[in-house]
Amino acid sequence: MIALHEFNHLPHEKALALIHPCVAIPGWAEALVRGRPYSSRSEVFSTAKALTLAWDDAALAQALSAHPRIGEKPAGPQAEAALSRQEQGAVDEGDVALAQALREGNARYEARFGRVFLIRAKGRSGEDILQALHARLENSDAQEIRAALEQLREITLLRLEGVISE
Numbered sequence: 001m002i003a004l005h006e007f008n009h010l011p012h013e014k015a016l017a018l019i020h021p022c023v024a025i026p027g028w029a030e031a032l033v034r035g036r037p038y039s040s041r042s043e044v045f046s047t048a049k050a051l052t053l054a055w056d057d058a059a060l061a062q063a064l065s066a067h068p069r070i071g072e073k074p075a076g077p078q079a080e081a082a083l084s085r086q087e088q089g090a091v092d093e094g095d096v097a098l099a100q101a102l103r104e105g106n107a108r109y110e111a112r113f114g115r116v117f118l119i120r121a122k123g124r125s126g127e128d129i130l131q132a133l134h135a136r137l138e139n140s141d142a143q144e145i146r147a148a149l150e151q152l153r154e155i156t157l158l159r160l161e162g163v164i165s166e
């Protein structure tokens with residue numbers, strides 16, 4: 001977590017490295033860093049959000065490389081893995097039935113849409129996630145691209161909140 005004025009004055013590469021774990025879409029981080037200096041935290045977030053509106057299914061596919069399946073807490077030291085573990089904290093690993101249902105749901109979703117199911121897990125219980133997964137399985141391809149991109153946007157901006165303080 002660094003202060004806005006520090007973020008504004010970091011060397012380019014260091015600023016990139018700091019926000020890289022927010023989402024695995026290099027163009028987004030590059031554009032956000034190039035937009036410095038920002039006059040307020042809200043300007044950083046409005047710019048960050050505006051940059052996500054350009055994302056399409058190709059961007060989604062690129063980002064998914066850094067998001068483990070829901071219910072599969074990633075191993076590995078990378079910042080992204082640590083963030084995923086923390087975000088999925090409310091998914092009770094001890095609930096065997098839930099874990100099985102998530103595994104089945106993930107498999108059905110991947111068979112239907114050809115990519116990993118993505119949801120903003122922070123603040124959601126395992127049951128909430130399972131409900132959302134079943135509901136989104138009914139989406140059309142176009143609807144589901146939009147739904148997944150909205151979740152990617154929420155995850156990205158939540159992660160950015162953890163990086164830049166006032």
Ligand SMILES: NC(=O)NC1=NC(=O)NC1=O
Pocket residue numbers: 066067068069070083084085087088116117118119120121122155
């Ligand atoms: N497949 C996923 O939805 N993964 C994730 N959701 C989060 O909120 N963090 C993740 O890693």
